[in-house]
Amino acid sequence: MSESGNGVEVEGIGKSFGSVDALRDISFEVGRGEVVALLGPNGAGKTTTVEILSTLTRPDRGRARVAGHDVVDDAAMVRRSIMLTGQHVALDEMLTGYENLVMFGRLQGLKKPEAKTRARDLLREFDLEHAAERRVGTYSGGMRRRVDIACGLVVRPEVVFLDEPTTGLDPRSRQAIWELVATFKDAGIATLLTTQYLEEADALSDRIIVIDHGTIVAQGTADDLKERTGGTFCEIVPRDPADVQALAEALGPLLPEFSRAALTPDSDRVSLPAPEGPRTLTAALARLSAADIELADIALRRPSLDDVFLALTGNAVGANRAEPAAGEVFS
């Protein structure tokens, strides 16, 4: 066991490939039993971060400790403490699912009978018994991913890295992996997962680190991040779009100057910051009914993580940029 309370501690790591700074001064921590999502577009530096933490790539600058062991000076101990699932399933396709599990058990020091028992148990838990004796090469994407992760759990990891674990999976397999992440949390394992999917980061993680162009642009809970892009607002839609100006007048001091300035002749609704939530909404309703303006809709809205991401990086999450990741530079 490590002497440190944290699963992952990253202090100012950086990595360059040639003249490209893949990572610049990244610092964060992942506690035991905590799930942290590294969220960012392709080429943001997510995979490079995971590769450094799993000892596949050396950082050029900074320090990182995983399960209490330095990733550069004590790589061997780090490897004994982690499970890594990369973006691409890495199994021996010539072997069956069962044989892969036995192999990974034996590679991590289990005796043959132990490794076999463990393989059977994991096949049952991952609902793969029916495919146990088939070559992995014949599996579907979801099945491969499940075996891939199962192979990482043959012995108990202290820290789990999941690099885009659900990319390309059908909804059922994705759900299975989401459930698995919850069990990691319950087992006190530190989990760092990377994803391009906002709803995944939102659903799975305790904290989100937003990364773009190799730097951290924001971190916090999903709620924190949503709060940072202006927080809750009240959206008011008049029945007659021509009433928008009158509506804005009626709101009086409730509507700040910048919101008023944002209105254009084409606006069909008014967005009102609602720092006090329902109370702001009630106050607005009172003013509008006094002014006798008929409404089509009035509701409290919270910014989606998509809004957050757009606000933080100036890019939509889906927008891919061509920037080399660690694996591509050497191609």
Place this chain on the structure above:
Amino acid sequence: MTALTLTRPIPSGTQQWWVLTARLIAPTLRNGEVAVGVAVSVAATASLYIPLNRLMDGPDLQMSSYAQYLVPLIVLQAIAFASISTAFRAATDSVQGINRRFQSLPIASLTPLAARITAALYRCVIGLVVALAAGYVIGFRFHRGLWYAAVFCLLTLLIGLALALLGDTLGTKSRDPAATAQWLLLPQLIFGFLSVGIQPLHRFPEWIRPVVDNQPISRLVYALQALAGDSAGGVPPVTWSVIGPALAWTVGIMAVTLPWAVVVYRRRT
């Protein structure tokens, strides 16, 4: 769930080496790799010996039979074929990303390579045994006794080792199993046919003799013919001037491959 109950044992390097070797060997028995390896040696023996036997045999061969003359080349082509399989396998592992996964496990960095080389030697042993068995059928015999036969096999396995390292590095670097295997057929064809393994040097046109005489396959054929011996006494003697160049080529291939291998494995795996 019980998925997370076991604690980490301490892995032993020997066990890891054996597990990684077994993973490479086990599929060869059921995916036909061994069967093809056997078939290739048998087919090469038949398809070289049957059409060429009458054509090549003659007093200027200076040996008791064409079989005795030909088998060293058949042994070498079996070894070359094994190295192609090794390259294919290395490229497959490289492209499937399992090398990277092994790197994130507590496995010493040279263990996977050691396992792949062990599996390559296993292929070489199969190739050698089958080639010798097929040679026995057409009339090949060891005439110098057990020790020289053993050195014959060791030299064969040594060149097998050098080619395995070369094949493994090429495959790991290329990440394209099919293309690697096809490219490797080319040197095998050129060096195999333009060698003294097919016919004696003096039967080649004069202008190409320096190349034929000195290229690695020829030098290895001279050495293997010498080590196997012959009842008619037409084989080269077992001297350093015969064995030395074969050894030099083998060591040379390794010496060139090793530094390149270090670069490739550092980056790739």
